[in-house]
Amino acid sequence: MNQSPREAILARVRGAIAQAPAAPSIPRAYRERDERDRVAILSDFVDRLLDYKAQVTRADEAGLPNAIAEACQRHAITRLAMPNDLPSDWQPAGITIARDEPPLDNSALDACSAVLTGCAVAVAQTGTIILDGGMRQGRRALTLVPDIHLCVVYEEQVVGLVPEAIAALAERSTRPITFISGPSATSDIELNRVEGVHGPRTLHVILVTKSAHT
Numbered sequence: 165m166n167q168s169p170r171e172a173i174l175a176r177v178r179g180a181i182a183q184a185p186a187a188p189s190i191p192r193a194y195r196e197r198d199e200r201d202r203v204a205i206l207s208d209f210v211d212r213l214l215d216y217k218a219q220v221t222r223a224d225e226a227g228l229p230n231a232i233a234e235a236c237q238r239h240a241i242t243r244l245a246m247p248n249d250l251p252s253d254w255q256p257a258g259i260t261i262a263r264d265e266p267p268l269d270n271s272a273l274d275a276c277s278a279v280l281t282g283c284a285v286a287v288a289q290t291g292t293i294i295l296d297g298g299m300r301q302g303r304r305a306l307t308l309v310p311d312i313h314l315c316v317v318y319e320e321q322v323v324g325l326v327p328e329a330i331a332a333l334a335e336r337s338t339r340p341i342t343f344i345s346g347p348s349a350t351s352d353i354e355l356n357r358v359e360g361v362h363g364p365r366t367l368h369v370i371l372v373t374k375s376a377h378t
Contacts, residue, residue, distance in 0.1 A: 245278070273306065292329070294344070312368065
């Protein structure tokens with residue numbers, strides 16, 4: 165009986181690895197928790213973001229709406245896409261708001277200057293913001309099409325190490341998860357950096373200190 169092309173390829177692969185040594189055990193002695201104080205962890209997070217060419221604003225909860233409005237003004241944003249569950253006071257005045265309910269099509273998203281979202285968790289070690297499609301984040305397309313991403317990150321959402329973030333996401337592991345480390349960028353074979361190829365060209369993070377009484 166003749167083999168199908170697929171069966172022939174798999175048979176050759178099995179033959180090639182038949183005498184391969186057993187895979188070594190994976191070391192598990194890595195750190196699972198950052199024991200440093202919060203000031204050091206948050207400082208690392210901001211430093212990584214700036215190193216990735218992201219922009220960072222710090223604000224308390226009371227000043228968050230004003231920080232969002234100032235970011236919109238800084239980037240000359242005229243039309244802002246938003247998940248439908250964002251708080252109404254996050255909505256800056258004088259800007260056309262495109263709520264994603266019903267879902268905006270790609271043309272409508274492309275017509276937006278920027279998108280505003282929250283996040284699921286952030287990692288100081290790598291300067292990474294993680295979206296899982298949960299509260300205040302919207303669906304994945306929202307943060308891939310507009311050219312500017314304004315992202316609100318609360319200080320308590322920032323963990324020190326990657327294993328801490330993965331553990332925090334364990335219950336949401338079946339959702340589409342997006343890891344963001346700075347603005348979207350790539351480089352060609354000559355190492356010429358090109359921004360905005362796979363997502364927003366500009367990432368502006370608003371890092372928020374939560375009020376003590378909430």
